[in-house]
Amino acid sequence: MDRNQMIGLGLIAALLITYAIVFKPPVTEEDLATPTTTEQAAVTTPQEEASQEETNTPLPEAIATDYTDKYGVFAAGAQGEATDLTIENEVAKFTFSSKGGIIKSVELKDFKTWDGRPLMLIDEASTSQSLTLQTVKGNINIADLYFKASQNGTNLVKGDSLQFKYTMDLGSGNSIEQIYSIAGGSYVVGYEIKINGLNSTIIGDQMNFVWAHQMKRYEKNLSDSRIKSTIKWYTLAEDLDDLKASSNDIQQEQLTEPLKWLSFDQKFFNAGIISEKGFSGALVSTEVPVQDTTIVKTGEMRLAIPVADLYSGSQLKYYFGPNNYRILKKVTPGYKENIYLGYKMVSWVNKLIIIPLFQFLEMYISSYGVIIMIIVLIIKLALFPLTRKSYLSMAKMKALKPELDELKEKTGGDQQKMQQEQMKLYREMGVNPISGCIPMVLQMPILFAMFFFFPNSIELRGESFLWATDLSTYDVLFNLPFTIPFYGSHVSGFTLLMTVSTILYTWSNNQVSTVQGPMKSIGYFMPIIFMFVLNSYSSGLSFYYFVSNIITFGQQAIIRRFVDEDKIRATLHENKKKNANKGKSKFQQRLEDAMKAGQEAKKQQKPKK
Known part of the structure; x- marks a missing residue:
């Protein structure tokens, strides 16, 4: 660069600086009171920023359209924030999630694991549920959608009871409600799922309820726990059956009879689901994770719930608790059979x-x-x-x-x-x-x-x-x-x-x-x-x-x-x-005749020389 070029560039720079100073707009009082966007970003925490984006910022039109294309009328429940709700009574601590409106975890207060840890009968890591409906937009799993709770967490005492609701409002009179009820001192959770409207949206005749569960190790003797853990079920015809507990192979069975209840039954505890009207069928399976000593067995229930029952409110209930005969016999008919007490006469x-x-x-x-x-x-x-x-x-x-x-x-x-x-x-x-x-x-x-x-x-x-x-x-x-x-x-x-x-x-x-x-x-x-x-x-x-x-x-x-x-x-x-001259009794005569017959049979079986 020669000397003339350097002088020219310097003059241009001087002119630009002078222009910026002379023509700068005046600063108002409003500008002094309100920080700039850059300054706002500098003082907003990441949590606050995420909250503002999730709750205050509307979805871009392209994303909203994508939810509608995917979920149809259910798009209203496709976005939200997962929050937990905890209900406690004297015997258990139940945690629910607004995502899916499902039970997230259950802790049994009166029991510990064999090594002294809190006994979590189910939790987010070991249990998953899906509730799938067949709709005009395809299969919709409502456990992936967001609900609004009608209740905050609370503690119950014996004699008290509580009913609360998770609602997903889909507009135009359409909604899905999940209603839970819990009593003080009880291991039973009442459950009702109800559909309002959606007649033209839901095209299937049943809802598929899938419950996958890892049965955790709670006892010292792992091998004994495994041969006493399985899935049991009880039909409306009052027949009890189960998958073979003693096998290490994968067990699976398709059930076509109407079912009253099913349970993940372990040696001393079980988690089960009960239907007042009955499930129309199920596919059940178990497997032993041989290399994982923290898990006794894994199991899965695939249940069919008639959609017709959902419009009037499908009456269900869960049991999360101990295999105590005195408690189980009050849960529902046949539920005490989760405790194996031997063959019929022995039991x-x-x-x-x-x-x-x-x-x-x-x-x-x-x-x-x-x-x-x-x-x-x-x-x-x-x-x-x-x-x-x-x-x-x-x-x-x-x-x-x-x-x-x-x-x-x-x-x-x-x-x-x-x-x-x-x-x-x-x-x-x-x-x-x-x-x-x-x-x-x-x-x-x-x-x-x-x-x-x-x-x-x-x-x-x-x-x-x-x-x-x-x-x-x-x-x-x-x-x-x-x-x-x-x-x-x-x-x-x-x-x-x-x-x-x-x-x-x-x-x-x-x-x-x-x-x-x-x-x-x-x-x-x-x-x-x-x-x-x-x-x-x-x-x-x-x-x-x-x-x-x-x-x-x-x-x-x-x-x-x-x-x-x-x-x-x-x-x-x-x-x-x-008795010297006394004749033989009928029993003695029959016994002698049987002995003689046995001797004759042995003689006939001997090979002839």
């Missing part, structure tokens, strides 16, 4: 005897270990006549042992002849060889009832006794530095006591039993097998069996002191004199 023993007795003792005794001991004592006293009869029957058989040994030598190994002579001896002596088994068979339903009751009793959850910190799961006397197959890496103290007491009880029985050979030794192997089986079961169950064995052993010791075996033997020989 009736639990429902009619064990549960009422347990609940009665709960009112007066705070220690569940003491309650278990009292239950054992009451049951054993009630069954004492049967125990005594069984023992006397074994004592009679023992008194006959010399005669039976003599018959064995006399028949020389001929089994058919030996059985015939035995039956004759029993008839003459007035002994029924199966009378000792009948009392034991009659006690079996109670024995099995306890096997299902204690592991599924939420009342024992978190309750300690002696060294057991939780009677609903296994106790740990000490941990092993290695894992034993089928046993585990810990030693359960109550299971060990149960094993030793069972061996002691078996030894006591063998003192009056006529069983000989390998069968006598099997009685000592069974307690060892159960030691492996029950090592990771409920410590309350093992403690029950231990106390039961000790009391039974004590009962037999008392009976033995008052039983004179010489007197029994003398009585049997008196019976032999009286």
